[in-house]
Structure formats: C-alpha cells, structure tokens
Amino acid sequence: MAATGALVTVTANPSIDRTLVLPGPLDRGGVHRVERTTSQAGGKGINISRAAVAAGVPTLAVLPAHDDDPFVEEVARAGIPCHPCRPAGSIRVNLTITEPDGTTTKLNSPGALSDDAHMAELADAVVREARDASWVVLAGSLPPGAADSFYADLLPRLHGLAPVAVDTSDAPLTALVAGLDHCAPQLMKPNAEELASITGGDAEALEADPALVARHAAELVDRGVAHVLVTLGAAGAVLVDRTGAWHASPAPTTVLSTVGAGDSSLFGFLLGEIRGAHRADRLALAVAYGSAAAALPGTGIPGPADVDVSRVEVRALATT
C-alpha cells in the first residue's frame, strides 16, 4: 500500500451547514434580525479530510459539485484539495436556527435528485483517484435517486488499488453487508445502532457491553472485513481483527457537541495506520480523537495538538 498517497474521501451527498443565531426566541410568521450566521461545508467525508489537513496528512475530497459552488469555495478556504464531479444540482443547504435558551430548530434539505449517469461519474472519479491513495473512505449517506448498492458496487472496483474504509448506515449499509462475501472493505466503522442493524441485538445492550460488541463485530471479521471499529460514544470504542479484540475507554470528557466525533474517531484510526502504529495504539488514537471532537463546539474537527492519548485506557478482550 502506498502510505505516502492521499487519504481520498468520498462525500456523495454534501451539504452546506448554515447556522443562524437569533438574539431572541423564534417567532413563527415573524420577521427576525439574525445576530450571527456561520456556514460550513458539511458531510462525513469532508470532516475526515478536514482532520487530515489538520494532521498534515495528504488528502483529496471527491464530491459532486459545480466548480463555482459556494461549497467548493468553502472547502478550498479550509485548505482541502477537492475533485468536483458533475453534480445533479446545487449543493443543498441545511439550516440550523438557535435561540438564546439553547432551543435548536433544524431544516434539512433533501438535495438534488441524482441519476445513474451522475453516480457513474462519481464512481469513475473515485476509482481514478484511488490509484494514488493511502486509503479510500466511503462515508455518509447517498443522494436521492442513487442506488442503495453504490458503495457495495464500488468496492470490487477499488480492490487492489487502495484499502477502503466504509462508514454508512441504513440501506447503503445493508447492501454493503449483503455483498461482503463477494468483496469486503479493509475497515468498517459502525456505531452500536448500526452494528445492531447488521448483526441483530439491541443497541443499548451493546453500548453497555464491550465484550458483546466484540463478538458481534467478529462476525464481520469472519466475513472478510479486516478491521471493525465500533464507536460507542461515552463508552469509547472496540476494535476487532483476525488477531484479537480491544476496548478503549476515554477519559471523562465535557461534551459540547458530538457532531463529527465518529468521523474524527475514524480519522484517528487511519492516522495511526498510516503512521505505522500498532493495533491497540490505533484504537487509542481513534478514541482520543473522538473525545477531542466531542469537547469542541459545533462540527469542530480536532488536530493532533487537541488530542490527549495518554488518558485513554486500552485493554484486550476475549474473543471466544
């Protein structure tokens, strides 16, 4: 594997996340003066590329967007190299309205309807960029109109080009799991709910029992996934591969926003892999990165200086 290549991220359904901060309560039907607005290019792939830039890891974000879309401008301003493909339309805007008492109203747009030709162009771009990639990360939801099997169909085309990490949910995850015996990614990063949706069981019971998580995740390893990283929120994360299973617990963290924490955890693991760290150390980095993201407001993405790996405890789990 070309460890010097770029960490290629795919954001199939990007959004501009705009926050409007109101100085008083929201009044339906009224006219408001907005105190402050912030705007950030969003999507799991973009979050991971953002973390890569902060850590000095070469990265490339592949996504459908017009070259002059404000999204592409935001991404460029953040220092993220970008490969825009022909989009189905303008990038959707997700609005968050916050009031002084902490009430938050979200208005999420569906995004433009993609057809098979759009998705084929995106897939071709990913395959082209994968030739020089350290990893390819397929993360997040798919746009309206895309086949649920987009990620599952992309995997065999990436085989032998670069290791692939997948972090998705719902129908795209189900399709991926259905195709595992045909082609499996090197890394999957479900949370407890997503793992339960694959292997059965109860998400809450999983979050409370790392050994149970390890047994469930081992089913995916048996079906060919090299590494399964299960993020468990405040309970840390579990890593399972052919050689064993580990659980890492974070230090107590004052949580400001869990948005972006899972993406940061996935990046922490990949950073450890790219830098040649041992398995348990990659898991420790994943958990330390997740904690660091949770301690930042909004979609805050941490850099290495925000990360305190010394306060993460890793222990081996029995896998039988």
Add this chain to the structure above:
Amino acid sequence: MPSTSVTVGSSVGLHARPAALIAEAAGGLGSTVTINGVDAASSLMIMTLGAKCGDTVEVAGEDQAAVDAIAALVAQDLDAA
C-alpha cells in the same frame, strides 16, 4: 514560553525507535514539552506527526532547559545510536 525550531536528524524520521527515545526522555523531565503541539512524552503522538529526516519541527515548553534537551534529541540521528 520558550520554543525552538529544530531539524529532524534521525534518518527514519520521528518514528519507532527515535520517537520512543524522545518520549522516554520527555517523560523523565519535570515539565511538559511539546513537539508541533503534541505531548513529547507520548511516542504515539510523536509518530502521528509523520516528521521525516530534514523536516523542521517546533519544540516548546515552560522550561528552557527541558526544551533544549528535547530539541537536542530531535536533532540527533537516534536511529544510528
């Protein structure tokens, strides 16, 4: 806060053995020293920097002598030791 720019001297960069030797030394100092903002007492965090031989890194801390000690190690070829 005292800080200094130093060129990485180890032929393999700040990886494996050099990272371990620096972290061991930093752990034995009375004060915290950082390399490019990460804790120099953690070999893992040093490794995440991906600093190669010839790269310039920033060593910083509260104590000048501690900063100088870690900067000197960063500048050495620790893999040849």
